[in-house]
Amino acid sequence: MTAVLGVRGLSVRFRLRDAVVRAVTDVSFDLEPGRLLALVGESGCGKSVLAAALLGLLPGNAEVRGRVLLGAEDLSAAGERTLARRVRGRRIALVPQSAATALTPVRTARSQLAETLRELRPDVRDLDAEADRLAERAGLRPADLDRYPHELSGGMAQRVVLALALAGDPEVILADEPTNGLDRPLVERTVDALRGLADDGRAVLLITHDLAAAERVATDVAVMYASRIVEQGPADEVFADPWHPYTRGLLDATPARGFRPLPGHPPDLSALPAGCVFRPRCPRRDTCTDDPAPRRVAGRVLACAHPVEKEVSC
Numbered sequence: 001m002t003a004v005l006g007v008r009g010l011s012v013r014f015r016l017r018d019a020v021v022r023a024v025t026d027v028s029f030d031l032e033p034g035r036l037l038a039l040v041g042e043s044g045c046g047k048s049v050l051a052a053a054l055l056g057l058l059p060g061n062a063e064v065r066g067r068v069l070l071g072a073e074d075l076s077a078a079g080e081r082t083l084a085r086r087v088r089g090r091r092i093a094l095v096p097q098s099a100a101t102a103l104t105p106v107r108t109a110r111s112q113l114a115e116t117l118r119e120l121r122p123d124v125r126d127l128d129a130e131a132d133r134l135a136e137r138a139g140l141r142p143a144d145l146d147r148y149p150h151e152l153s154g155g156m157a158q159r160v161v162l163a164l165a166l167a168g169d170p171e172v173i174l175a176d177e178p179t180n181g182l183d184r185p186l187v188e189r190t191v192d193a194l195r196g197l198a199d200d201g202r203a204v205l206l207i208t209h210d211l212a213a214a215e216r217v218a219t220d221v222a223v224m225y226a227s228r229i230v231e232q233g234p235a236d237e238v239f240a241d242p243w244h245p246y247t248r249g250l251l252d253a254t255p256a257r258g259f260r261p262l263p264g265h266p267p268d269l270s271a272l273p274a275g276c277v278f279r280p281r282c283p284r285r286d287t288c289t290d291d292p293a294p295r296r297v298a299g300r301v302l303a304c305a306h307p308v309e310k311e312v313s314c
Protein backbone atom coordinates (compact mmCIF):
# COMPACT_ATOMS: atom_id res chain seq x y z
CA MET A 1 0.00 0.00 0.00
CA THR A 2 1.31 3.49 -0.84
CA ALA A 3 1.82 5.92 2.02
CA VAL A 4 -0.57 8.84 2.18
CA LEU A 5 1.79 10.69 4.53
CA GLY A 6 5.55 10.22 4.41
CA VAL A 7 7.83 11.71 7.05
CA ARG A 8 11.48 11.85 6.01
CA GLY A 9 14.33 12.75 8.34
CA LEU A 10 12.22 15.21 10.34
CA SER A 11 14.01 17.16 13.06
CA VAL A 12 12.67 19.99 15.21
CA ARG A 13 14.66 22.07 17.60
CA PHE A 14 13.69 25.07 19.69
CA ARG A 15 16.17 27.86 20.05
CA LEU A 16 15.95 29.41 23.51
CA ARG A 17 18.01 32.31 24.84
CA ASP A 18 20.61 30.07 26.49
CA ALA A 19 19.88 26.58 25.13
CA VAL A 20 18.72 24.54 22.16
CA VAL A 21 16.01 21.93 22.82
CA ARG A 22 16.18 19.00 20.39
CA ALA A 23 12.57 17.87 20.51
CA VAL A 24 12.51 15.66 17.37
CA THR A 25 15.61 14.11 15.80
CA ASP A 26 15.77 12.50 12.37
CA VAL A 27 12.34 10.86 12.46
CA SER A 28 11.02 8.92 9.45
CA PHE A 29 7.83 6.90 9.01
CA ASP A 30 4.91 6.32 6.66
CA LEU A 31 1.20 6.51 7.37
CA GLU A 32 -0.82 4.23 5.12
CA PRO A 33 -4.55 4.08 4.41
CA GLY A 34 -6.24 1.39 6.49
CA ARG A 35 -3.45 1.29 9.10
CA LEU A 36 -3.06 2.75 12.57
CA LEU A 37 0.45 3.69 13.69
CA ALA A 38 0.82 4.11 17.46
CA LEU A 39 3.60 6.51 18.50
CA VAL A 40 4.49 5.66 22.09
CA GLY A 41 7.02 6.93 24.60
CA GLU A 42 7.36 8.62 27.97
CA SER A 43 6.15 12.14 28.62
CA GLY A 44 8.36 14.85 27.13
CA CYS A 45 10.03 12.70 24.45
CA GLY A 46 8.73 14.86 21.57
CA LYS A 47 5.51 13.17 20.45
CA SER A 48 3.30 16.28 20.48
CA VAL A 49 5.97 18.44 18.85
CA LEU A 50 6.16 15.86 16.07
CA ALA A 51 2.37 16.02 15.53
CA ALA A 52 2.47 19.82 15.51
CA ALA A 53 5.31 19.73 12.97
CA LEU A 54 3.24 17.57 10.61
CA LEU A 55 0.55 20.26 10.61
CA GLY A 56 2.89 23.27 10.49
CA LEU A 57 1.67 24.37 13.92
CA LEU A 58 4.99 25.01 15.64
CA PRO A 59 5.82 28.28 17.43
CA GLY A 60 8.19 30.86 15.94
CA ASN A 61 11.29 29.63 17.82
CA ALA A 62 11.12 26.21 16.12
CA GLU A 63 13.64 25.20 13.45
CA VAL A 64 12.47 22.34 11.24
CA ARG A 65 14.45 20.07 8.94
CA GLY A 66 13.38 17.15 6.80
CA ARG A 67 10.30 16.59 4.70
CA VAL A 68 6.62 15.85 5.21
CA LEU A 69 5.05 14.43 2.06
CA LEU A 70 1.27 14.35 1.69
CA GLY A 71 0.82 12.25 -1.42
CA ALA A 72 2.92 14.04 -4.02
CA GLU A 73 2.87 17.37 -2.17
CA ASP A 74 5.80 18.44 -0.01
CA LEU A 75 4.21 20.13 2.99
CA SER A 76 7.58 21.29 4.27
CA ALA A 77 7.69 23.65 1.29
CA ALA A 78 4.03 24.74 1.63
CA GLY A 79 3.23 28.11 3.15
CA GLU A 80 0.84 28.83 6.02
CA ARG A 81 -1.92 29.83 3.56
CA THR A 82 -1.83 26.44 1.80
CA LEU A 83 -1.76 24.54 5.08
CA ALA A 84 -4.67 26.54 6.49
CA ARG A 85 -6.84 26.48 3.36
CA ARG A 86 -6.16 23.06 1.88
CA VAL A 87 -4.54 20.78 4.42
CA ARG A 88 -5.55 21.24 8.08
CA GLY A 89 -8.95 19.72 8.78
CA ARG A 90 -9.49 18.87 5.11
CA ARG A 91 -6.70 16.38 4.44
CA ILE A 92 -5.05 15.98 7.85
CA ALA A 93 -7.13 16.43 10.99
CA LEU A 94 -5.93 16.68 14.57
CA VAL A 95 -7.77 15.18 17.53
CA PRO A 96 -6.24 17.27 20.32
CA GLN A 97 -5.18 16.22 23.83
CA SER A 98 -7.87 18.06 25.72
CA ALA A 99 -11.46 17.86 24.46
CA ALA A 100 -12.51 20.29 27.19
CA THR A 101 -10.43 23.14 25.79
CA ALA A 102 -11.21 22.28 22.14
CA LEU A 103 -14.97 22.85 22.59
CA THR A 104 -16.67 26.23 22.99
CA PRO A 105 -18.57 26.10 26.30
CA VAL A 106 -21.57 28.23 25.31
CA ARG A 107 -22.68 26.34 22.19
CA THR A 108 -24.08 22.85 21.69
CA ALA A 109 -21.92 20.19 20.11
CA ARG A 110 -24.30 20.17 17.13
CA SER A 111 -23.88 23.87 16.46
CA GLN A 112 -20.06 23.54 16.62
CA LEU A 113 -20.14 20.58 14.27
CA ALA A 114 -22.47 22.38 11.84
CA GLU A 115 -20.19 25.42 11.79
CA THR A 116 -17.14 23.25 11.06
CA LEU A 117 -19.04 21.45 8.28
CA ARG A 118 -20.12 24.76 6.73
CA GLU A 119 -16.52 25.90 6.64
CA LEU A 120 -14.85 22.69 5.47
CA ARG A 121 -17.54 21.21 3.22
CA PRO A 122 -19.84 23.98 1.93
CA ASP A 123 -21.37 21.46 -0.50
CA VAL A 124 -23.11 19.59 2.35
CA ARG A 125 -26.84 20.45 2.08
CA ASP A 126 -28.34 18.75 5.13
CA LEU A 127 -26.03 19.77 7.95
CA ASP A 128 -28.12 18.03 10.62
CA ALA A 129 -28.12 14.71 8.82
CA GLU A 130 -24.38 14.88 8.18
CA ALA A 131 -23.73 15.86 11.82
CA ASP A 132 -25.77 12.81 12.94
CA ARG A 133 -23.77 10.57 10.60
CA LEU A 134 -20.45 11.89 11.94
CA ALA A 135 -21.68 11.51 15.53
CA GLU A 136 -22.48 7.86 14.91
CA ARG A 137 -19.13 7.32 13.22
CA ALA A 138 -17.42 8.75 16.30
CA GLY A 139 -19.41 6.49 18.63
CA LEU A 140 -22.06 9.02 19.83
CA ARG A 141 -25.85 8.98 19.68
CA PRO A 142 -27.11 11.84 17.49
CA ALA A 143 -29.11 13.16 20.49
CA ASP A 144 -25.81 13.71 22.35
CA LEU A 145 -24.99 16.49 19.88
CA ASP A 146 -27.75 18.63 21.36
CA ARG A 147 -25.89 18.93 24.66
CA TYR A 148 -23.60 21.73 25.79
CA PRO A 149 -20.01 20.74 26.58
CA HIS A 150 -20.62 20.85 30.37
CA GLU A 151 -23.41 18.28 29.89
CA LEU A 152 -21.03 15.82 28.22
CA SER A 153 -18.93 13.25 30.07
CA GLY A 154 -15.19 13.24 29.33
CA GLY A 155 -15.59 10.31 26.96
CA MET A 156 -18.50 11.93 25.12
CA ALA A 157 -16.61 15.22 24.77
CA GLN A 158 -13.67 13.30 23.31
CA ARG A 159 -15.99 11.68 20.77
CA VAL A 160 -17.45 15.08 19.84
CA VAL A 161 -13.90 16.24 19.13
CA LEU A 162 -13.42 13.13 17.02
CA ALA A 163 -16.61 13.94 15.07
CA LEU A 164 -15.26 17.48 14.53
CA ALA A 165 -12.01 16.01 13.19
CA LEU A 166 -14.03 13.91 10.72
CA ALA A 167 -16.03 16.90 9.44
CA GLY A 168 -13.58 17.69 6.63
CA ASP A 169 -13.42 14.04 5.53
CA PRO A 170 -9.61 13.90 6.04
CA GLU A 171 -7.40 11.12 4.71
CA VAL A 172 -5.13 11.36 7.75
CA ILE A 173 -6.12 11.60 11.43
CA LEU A 174 -3.56 12.58 14.07
CA ALA A 175 -4.85 11.81 17.57
CA ASP A 176 -2.63 13.32 20.27
CA GLU A 177 -3.19 11.57 23.62
CA PRO A 178 -6.95 11.31 22.97
CA THR A 179 -7.51 9.11 26.03
CA ASN A 180 -5.95 11.34 28.69
CA GLY A 181 -8.04 11.35 31.86
CA LEU A 182 -10.50 8.68 30.66
CA ASP A 183 -11.22 5.48 32.57
CA ARG A 184 -10.40 2.12 30.98
CA PRO A 185 -13.74 1.38 29.28
CA LEU A 186 -13.76 4.87 27.75
CA VAL A 187 -10.12 4.55 26.70
CA GLU A 188 -11.04 1.36 24.89
CA ARG A 189 -14.11 2.90 23.22
CA THR A 190 -12.09 5.89 22.06
CA VAL A 191 -9.23 3.90 20.58
CA ASP A 192 -11.66 1.41 19.07
CA ALA A 193 -13.36 4.34 17.30
CA LEU A 194 -9.95 5.38 15.92
CA ARG A 195 -9.31 1.85 14.77
CA GLY A 196 -12.70 1.93 13.04
CA LEU A 197 -11.57 5.01 11.11
CA ALA A 198 -8.46 3.16 9.95
CA ASP A 199 -10.63 0.19 8.96
CA ASP A 200 -12.68 2.65 6.85
CA GLY A 201 -9.51 3.40 4.89
CA ARG A 202 -8.05 6.43 6.67
CA ALA A 203 -4.46 6.62 7.87
CA VAL A 204 -4.35 7.13 11.64
CA LEU A 205 -1.50 8.21 13.93
CA LEU A 206 -2.32 7.55 17.60
CA ILE A 207 0.04 9.35 19.98
CA THR A 208 -0.13 7.82 23.44
CA HIS A 209 1.82 6.76 26.48
CA ASP A 210 -0.87 4.13 27.15
CA LEU A 211 0.77 0.98 25.83
CA ALA A 212 -2.25 -1.21 26.53
CA ALA A 213 -4.40 1.10 24.38
CA ALA A 214 -1.77 1.07 21.63
CA GLU A 215 -1.47 -2.70 21.74
CA ARG A 216 -5.25 -3.05 21.47
CA VAL A 217 -5.64 -1.18 18.19
CA ALA A 218 -2.32 -0.52 16.45
CA THR A 219 -1.26 -2.13 13.20
CA ASP A 220 2.22 -0.61 13.54
CA VAL A 221 4.12 0.92 16.42
CA ALA A 222 6.93 3.48 16.67
CA VAL A 223 8.68 3.84 20.03
CA MET A 224 10.11 7.29 20.73
CA TYR A 225 12.81 8.04 23.28
CA ALA A 226 14.44 11.42 23.86
CA SER A 227 13.39 12.84 20.47
CA ARG A 228 14.27 9.74 18.37
CA ILE A 229 12.35 6.74 17.18
CA VAL A 230 14.29 3.80 18.60
CA GLU A 231 12.17 0.88 17.42
CA GLN A 232 9.48 0.66 14.78
CA GLY A 233 7.63 -2.24 13.21
CA PRO A 234 4.45 -4.32 13.05
CA ALA A 235 2.63 -3.85 16.38
CA ASP A 236 1.94 -7.53 17.07
CA GLU A 237 5.62 -8.41 16.60
CA VAL A 238 7.02 -5.50 18.60
CA PHE A 239 4.62 -5.99 21.53
CA ALA A 240 5.18 -9.75 21.59
CA ASP A 241 8.95 -9.55 21.23
CA PRO A 242 10.51 -6.09 21.82
CA TRP A 243 14.13 -5.83 20.67
CA HIS A 244 15.18 -2.39 21.86
CA PRO A 245 15.93 -2.41 25.61
CA TYR A 246 13.82 0.75 25.97
CA THR A 247 10.79 -0.88 24.35
CA ARG A 248 11.25 -3.85 26.64
CA GLY A 249 11.59 -1.55 29.67
CA LEU A 250 8.42 0.36 28.73
CA LEU A 251 6.45 -2.86 28.37
CA ASP A 252 7.83 -4.34 31.61
CA ALA A 253 6.54 -1.22 33.39
CA THR A 254 2.92 -1.88 32.39
CA PRO A 255 0.54 -3.51 34.91
CA ALA A 256 -0.09 -6.44 32.55
CA ARG A 257 3.62 -7.30 32.43
CA GLY A 258 4.73 -7.02 36.01
CA PHE A 259 4.81 -3.26 36.78
CA ARG A 260 8.62 -3.10 36.94
CA PRO A 261 9.41 0.61 36.48
CA LEU A 262 12.24 1.58 34.16
CA PRO A 263 15.08 2.90 36.33
CA GLY A 264 16.31 6.47 35.80
CA HIS A 265 14.85 9.35 33.84
CA PRO A 266 14.92 10.49 30.22
CA PRO A 267 17.69 13.01 29.44
CA ASP A 268 17.20 16.75 29.21
CA LEU A 269 16.54 17.45 25.53
CA SER A 270 18.77 20.51 25.71
CA ALA A 271 21.73 18.37 26.84
CA LEU A 272 21.47 15.10 24.96
CA PRO A 273 24.45 12.77 25.35
CA ALA A 274 26.53 11.93 22.28
CA GLY A 275 26.01 8.43 20.86
CA CYS A 276 23.09 6.38 22.17
CA VAL A 277 20.68 8.59 24.13
CA PHE A 278 19.37 5.56 26.04
CA ARG A 279 22.82 4.39 27.14
CA PRO A 280 22.71 5.87 30.69
CA ARG A 281 19.57 3.80 31.43
CA CYS A 282 20.39 0.75 29.37
CA PRO A 283 20.90 -2.59 31.16
CA ARG A 284 23.35 -3.58 28.39
CA ARG A 285 25.48 -0.43 28.40
CA ASP A 286 28.63 -2.17 29.65
CA THR A 287 28.87 -4.46 26.65
CA CYS A 288 27.63 -2.02 24.02
CA THR A 289 29.52 -0.39 21.16
CA ASP A 290 27.32 2.72 21.50
CA ASP A 291 26.39 2.98 17.83
CA PRO A 292 22.67 3.82 17.68
CA ALA A 293 22.44 4.43 13.91
CA PRO A 294 18.97 3.20 12.87
CA ARG A 295 18.99 0.11 10.64
CA ARG A 296 16.41 -2.16 9.09
CA VAL A 297 16.28 -5.56 10.75
CA ALA A 298 13.75 -8.20 9.68
CA GLY A 299 10.87 -5.82 8.99
CA ARG A 300 11.65 -3.41 11.83
CA VAL A 301 13.71 -0.26 12.20
CA LEU A 302 15.97 -0.46 15.21
CA ALA A 303 18.32 2.16 16.70
CA CYS A 304 20.39 -0.06 18.95
CA ALA A 305 23.83 -1.60 18.68
CA HIS A 306 22.94 -4.30 21.16
CA PRO A 307 19.28 -5.32 20.89
CA VAL A 308 17.69 -7.66 23.39
CA GLU A 309 17.47 -10.71 21.15
CA LYS A 310 20.96 -12.08 20.55
CA GLU A 311 20.02 -13.57 17.22
CA VAL A 312 19.12 -10.15 15.77
CA SER A 313 21.85 -9.12 13.38
CA CYS A 314 22.07 -6.62 10.54
Ligand SMILES: Nc1ncnc2c1ncn2[C@@H]1O[C@H](COP(=O)(O)OP(=O)(O)OP(=O)(O)O)[C@@H](O)[C@H]1O
Pocket (backbone or CB within 6 Å): 014, 016, 021, 023, 041, 042, 043, 044, 045, 046, 047, 048, 049, 050, 059, 061, 177, 209, 269
Ligand atom coordinates in the same frame (compact mmCIF):
# COMPACT_ATOMS: atom_id res chain seq x y z
N1 LIG B 1 7.97 26.16 22.23
C1 LIG B 1 8.87 25.39 22.85
N2 LIG B 1 10.05 25.90 23.21
C2 LIG B 1 10.97 25.12 23.84
N3 LIG B 1 10.79 23.83 24.14
C3 LIG B 1 9.63 23.27 23.81
C4 LIG B 1 8.60 24.02 23.14
N4 LIG B 1 7.54 23.19 22.93
C5 LIG B 1 7.90 21.98 23.43
N5 LIG B 1 9.15 22.03 23.94
C6 LIG B 1 9.90 20.93 24.55
O1 LIG B 1 9.94 19.85 23.61
C7 LIG B 1 10.00 18.62 24.33
C8 LIG B 1 9.01 17.63 23.78
O2 LIG B 1 7.68 18.03 24.19
P1 LIG B 1 6.37 17.23 23.75
O3 LIG B 1 5.21 18.01 24.28
O4 LIG B 1 6.41 16.96 22.29
O5 LIG B 1 6.51 15.85 24.53
P2 LIG B 1 5.46 14.66 24.56
O6 LIG B 1 6.23 13.43 24.28
O7 LIG B 1 4.29 14.96 23.71
O8 LIG B 1 5.03 14.67 26.08
P3 LIG B 1 3.57 14.66 26.74
O9 LIG B 1 3.09 13.26 26.60
O10 LIG B 1 3.83 15.06 28.15
O11 LIG B 1 2.74 15.67 25.99
C9 LIG B 1 9.78 18.94 25.81
O12 LIG B 1 11.06 18.97 26.44
C10 LIG B 1 9.20 20.32 25.77
O13 LIG B 1 9.52 21.04 26.93
